[in-house]
Amino acid sequence: MSLPPGFLDELRTRLSLAQVVGRKVMWDQRKSNQGKGDWWAPCPFHQEKSASFHVDDRKGYYYCFGCQAKGDAISFVQESENVGFMEAIKILAAEAGMPMPERDPQAQAKTDHRTKLAEVMEEAVKFFRLQLKTQAAGEARAYLARRGLQPQALDRWEIGFAPQGWQNLYEAMTAKGIPDDLLLAAGLCKKSDKNDRRYDIFRDRIMFPIRDGRGRAIAFGGRAMDPNDNAKYLNSPETDLFDKGRNLFNVRNAREAAGKGQPLIVAEGYMDVIALSEAGFGAAVAPLGTAVTDNQLQMMWRISPEPVIALDGDKAGLRAAMRVIDLALPMLEAGKSLRFALFPDGMDPDDLIRAKGASAVQEVLDAAMPTVRLMWQRETEGKVFDSPERRAALDKILREKIKLIRDPSLRRHYGDAIAELRADLFQTRRNDTPRFDTGGGGGQRRQWQPRGKFAPSMATAGTKASELATGTADENLMRETVILAIFVANLDQVEAFEERLERMECYNPENGRLRDALLRTIGEHEPKSVLEEQIGVHALENLMGQRHIAITPAIRRNGDRDLVRNSLIEEMDKLFARRGHEIEMAEAVEEFAAIEEGDEGVTWRIGKAALAVDPTTRREVEDTTEVVIADNGLALSKDERDMFRKLIETLGTGSEGKKSSN
Template identity: 35%
Template sequence: MKYPKTYIDEIRNRLKVSDVVRLKVNLKKRGKEFIGLSPFKNEKTPSFTVNDEKGFYHCFSTAEHGNIFDFIMKLENLNFGEAVKMLAQRAGMQPYRFTKEDEKIEKENLKIQKLFEIYFNQCKEDLFSQYKDTHLKYLIDRGLKIETINYFKLGFCENSKKIKNKLFENGFTSDELIKSGMYYKKDGTDELVNRFKNRIIFPIQNYYNNFIGCGGRTVLSNALAKYINSPETNFFKKGFNLFNLNNAKKESLNSNNLILVEGYMDVVSLFNKGIKNVSATLGTAMTTSQISLAWKNFDKIIICFDGDQSGIDASYRAAERILKILKPGKDIYFAKIPNSQDPDDFVNQFGKEGFNSLISQSKDLANVIFNHNALGVNKSKPSDIALLEKNLFNLADEIEDQISKKYIKSAFKNKIFENIIKKKNYNSQSQEELKKASLRLMLSKEEIVELSFINLILNYPEFSENKIEDISLLEFNFKESAIFISELINSLVNENIKTKENLRKKLSVNFDSLIKKIEMYSNNKSIISKLEEESYSNFFNDYVEEINLAKKNKQISSLESELLKNPDEASYNQYLSLKNS
């Protein structure tokens, strides 16, 4: 019976691996890990390790590896359900009570597993028998070892009724064949069609080693698609699984890195050359769920998509998506394959050492995003640099983790300075703009937004006098903001100042340093020149929205800190209200 993930996760959250292992093994602390004598073999020198942070144990003398459930199942000779009951009791949890619907779903899942086993075993048997001189030879000619072909359970699905008849003989129905995703009904008929006929088969297993579907590569030159996947089913969700992660996760003992590629053959070829810490995205656009799954066992993910334009574009889309879920201690890097090759081509041409050399030159996430956005930026135009900064900060603002957000913004600031401002040789006029741009990077985004907003008002007093009420409702954070805004409003309303020159002259009497600061640090000077009233209003409203959003985010951060120290219902309700507004 399959337990809900939330129930299993709660047991894991309550019990450390070391707490469970200590029931059978005398453990000693060593750095981040614990060591002890193997419970699986008589030994005098400790070879058994436990890592609470990663949630597993490993025995170097027997190669036994697993989590708390695996440990109890192995030593107590229990099945998974019995191990769950035992550990739930130890964790102080009530036994999980299955409903009839749970029992029905579990029964269906077990039957589908049996269907996959029959299907894949028959395909493998056919590959090594009647198709050994054709399709097996094709794989061997591509450089694959027999051990690799067996490891991935590769097979060949012929265009016949043999597998279908075998499944029927084992009690499967037409509906079950269709639910598995391996068959579909021919249009307008009840005839079952094998989805993967005339294709080399790549069985797919989920994180827990259960079969969930497969990929297929055609052997026909006139096929519509070289590769196809199983369709989405109740148990096969492409965006939540990674091909070969169930095997690759074992390599987390030897490497902290996981290489993510696009295709099945990329994984198989890399493994064939001795690179085992590799998974593939199942032919779908990479999702944050896939990255979170990979992060369970690896702290550093290296994305190595195809070197053609579609692979480069897919890499950048993945970068923007992953940026949002970045968190401390977890890294994302990108490797770029030259000459439009894919990892399969590259490793077969340059071998394991050549591929590892390529991986060692990977660029981090911030670099990839910066370089993509900096393309086409005119480095001699401050307005272009300002727009680049704005675009990068907008992306960084989507990062959920506040600490990661802070340091990514800092990284972007440094990259703008080092790669754009510092390297250029401007004329004397541009040198002044260079100085201003460098200094501007020392300010926070909120400060720049506020100063740029004031710069907009100062440049268009004739339009701004109609916005007095909106201006008066805003809260600013720069020094002397309350006194300055009061005099600004008074100048617009009571002194009938209509030109920007007169307005600046009037305000400079008492706020000369602030006016100079606005002139130096505002990043919209080029953008807001020669505006019509409608365009002015659009800019005005955008700035108001940004200032209010910054205020809201500041309040949320403050409440989060307060709730961590002293949680109370009033603060929590205020926090929820702000988050949902």
Template identity: 35%
Template sequence: MALSPQWLDELRMRTTLSAVIGRTLRLTKAGREFKACCPFHNEKTPSFYVNDEKGFYHCFGCEAHGDAIRWLTDQRGLPFMDAVKELAAEAGMEVPAPDPRAAQRAEKRASLHDVTAAAQAWFEGNLRGADGSQPRAYLSRRGFSDATIREFGFGYAPGDRQALKRALGQFDETMLSEAGMRIEVEGKDPYDRFRNRLMLPIHDARGRVIAFGGRILDSEANPSAPKYLNSPDTPLFDKGRTLYNLHRAAPAARQSGRMIVVEGYMDAIALANAGIREAVAPLGTALTENQIELLWRQVERPILCFDGDNAGQRAAMRAIARALPMLRPAHSLAIVRLPAGMDPDDLIKDKGHEAMEALLAQPDSLLDTLWEFERAASPLNSPEDKAGLKARLLDHVDSIQHPDIRALYKRELLERFSAFAFPPRPPREARPRGDWKKSGFKPAAPTLAPEARERLIRAMQGGARDALTRAVIAGLVRFPDQIMRHEDTLSELARRDPNVGPAIDSLLEAAEALDLSAQSTISLETGLPAPPEKTLFAFLDEGTDPDDAREDLAEAVSLLVERPALESALSAATARFERDPEGSIAEQARLRERLLALNERLKRFGRRKAAAADESES
């Protein structure tokens, strides 16, 4: 009976490993794991550990390792299918009925393993033979030891288009093609996929050869050929579900507690050659969701170590974007940034093994990398630029599915954005505030000139274009210590809206004369105009806590910048739609969605006030 890998994975997920092992072995809680004396060898000090999150047991003494199925077959001696049936019954799963077609597919996979194994033996023989001088010289220049060359199974594919077909004559053409070794073109004779390339076998988690990667040796003779060429997807090989070197790296990761992800298989081999054996690599694609899950089965925080060039940083961000929706408690990614223009092999050769270890010892968090990447993604010279940064950060946050992690990311990123976009202004040395305090003198609140006072009152009573602008001006009069914090935003607003420009200029002039340490206010002599009874803005209510009011006011100021910027972008997208309907539909939809989100933020002001009113009444 052939059971699909997906069905077996589901069975493992529904099985609590410690409960299965605990029936016959006394387990003791040890942090997130359980420990016991190993049942597979005699010992007095426990070295056998069970990890429910990762679904495996491991003995650091005798290297016994496996999952729930392996436990029942190895420790209790059950046949494989009997072990599966027992676990399935406990998990409430039905064992699939025998499927003749599935059995045929399993038989085909077994036969294709024979093809790849035979091809691997032939490639290795070629490397050792007379035709292997050029690839051997390349490996010597790279500094790979003989032990590394043997361990990773380096081989050589000659340039003859029919050489592999002749060498593997025991297999028919169909099998060679299905295994990815030959290319069939309609109307032409099939030919070998890998020619004049240094060959590397790609293994599954059980260590069986399932595919190959080949590096070109003479790129000048064939400049259009890809530098690296991998096998296509086959019944044996799915590149999105495979990590190169996982079968070697997983045992090393259990010892070191870390798993390193590099860009390519040559990087993984270079690290192993330097003694860092827990490195894996995706195979010609960005890191996929399935590969991230494979990594999390080994360690909770794998380290992405991509090249220091722009392409490497983009690869890291693609992996982060894939991981964000999948984040769950204690499971994340760490990121190491290599020096610009260097890959792991370059760094080790230039600065030694210790330099690589030093970087791996202090990786950046996923959140830190996300913040730094987006902050450096584009210039931040205007309020619109800063609003764009905020929008990009919130787009990332919205992709996170876990509610607690999403809330924590949002809080942290918005705090960083606020500190970056509104840095505290340094004190003005010209003001002798210390002398004022020593003398007991307290400066009077600055009184505006009559024309400035009229500008402010007129703006607050209806001169501004909308309720939000009027409310912000009134809020800044009430909390003038916030004016200089938002100086850049207010100056931009004054430039855009001539109706409120004079009022904002008056605010900025008045703020220059404030003694913030004395918490002086702007005096309008006749007092502030009373806010409307049904105002949505809690920062205008006398009963609102001052700290909460200042926080709401800051968000209202940021909305003044975001809204016109979005409206302007939407208008431009609409204009482009008339010229290129297909090209701008998605852009318009995205901008409208962001405008709806912005309007929802405006509505929250009203909900906050209503909630505050209900709380005060109760």
């Protein structure tokens, strides 16, 4: 339906976004400023304790600094109520006291048709429920009783029965005056290819009504009573009411239960959902006879930020889990993740509940694995990695998977998690744990650990070693800040340097946050606004106002594209090279602290550290410091020799022989 010009503007003008959002959140009164229309609350779209969800009531715009949800009153109602655009307009128009414009005749006819189909489906629900109480359904009732469903549960789930015979439903519906075309359009009957007769689609089956988020009966799922039937479960065909890839079984009840704090559980079938719900796990849903679709994933995330995919622990269940992972990876972001609960081999949730009770299911749910761990398990379980080639093949597979994640910050965290799992598998020394390359180039490299006063929250190799590195940290921190400032002044360059910016480890959390915010501006129509929302205008002004930043040529002359690009390349090369140098020097320090007197390996490690500096940076060292050549022919600068002389004195070895050798 097309709305008349100005309708949406008038709707937004009449509404207060704070009032619309206020129905779903509890405002943080200390942080909010009602007089300025500035409201803060914990985000309704992801679980958090702090108030990171901001509403600008004057502009009619909301933004969450945690999960990046954003939009206006219409999008808020769509997301929070799980409704479409026009349904959200209806809700808001009623609240604003605005009559909806008249629909065009064609659109009105489609709506009227869907309304009639929904009425026909409700009549079918009544028919099937009545049939379950007849003598013909005795075997079906016995089966349901064996599955632990009491009469009250049958009523709650509106379970019914489609009797044997070709026209039971058809005759009952036509006797009520329902025309053939509606029975066909509702997916309840079919027309015979051999003659003009109509016949029922569902025969000799236990019937489960499928309702949408608004509570309308839109389809049925039928379980065959005949064990030799070709289709154990049969769903309604797609109709104007029913799109199986855009709906979930029990979605309405699950949304309500999840809103009360229950975890959203995604099971495989109707009986699993019913068993879970009856056992107290009310936020349970199931896809409708197909593998999970991207639309269904989005529906799940609108209900809960971290749905738990419950699957059988057999090979088929694992294959299903991997299909979900492959589908979800490009869609994952902060506030949208998955966990996987693998049930004991050969058992589904219904089996486990009947065998061991709800507590056994809770144990499985508590042990649910995050996506990254199940992805790792698939590629490593039962395999041997006893050669460099096999390890390289593993790295390649995982790297290709991680590249599918679009969010750069999340992609980097996945790389870190894989690196830890890899280190555990190969029993690598903790200090040698590689940072797993997430597609930013550079392959495997050691995880740089910031040292000294710029990393108070991170473990260092030791106080004595960190004290010696403070001067280098000062220089590198300044260089990385200049690099980030150049990007802030030249946001059009961020995408061109995306891979290198992703690889740039930051010396302090604030710079790391700025780096992540810069990466999130890629592909945005207004990157400056996105950056200001995440970092703050005042913070950015403070950064750019620092004297050493303001006099940087690439910032003073940011219209010179070549200068900006060449400056970024040169400064990032120097920063990466210096960090490689720090890694080698730190390892030399750690080795020195552990070796026996007389070991000459330290000189070799110092020389190796000198070679880690790229030619440009090495020339800077050679131009400004005295360089001596050790016995092994490697260059040692005066600063490096002084540093190790200081280390020896600090360690207090008391060995004059060892001092003179350095």
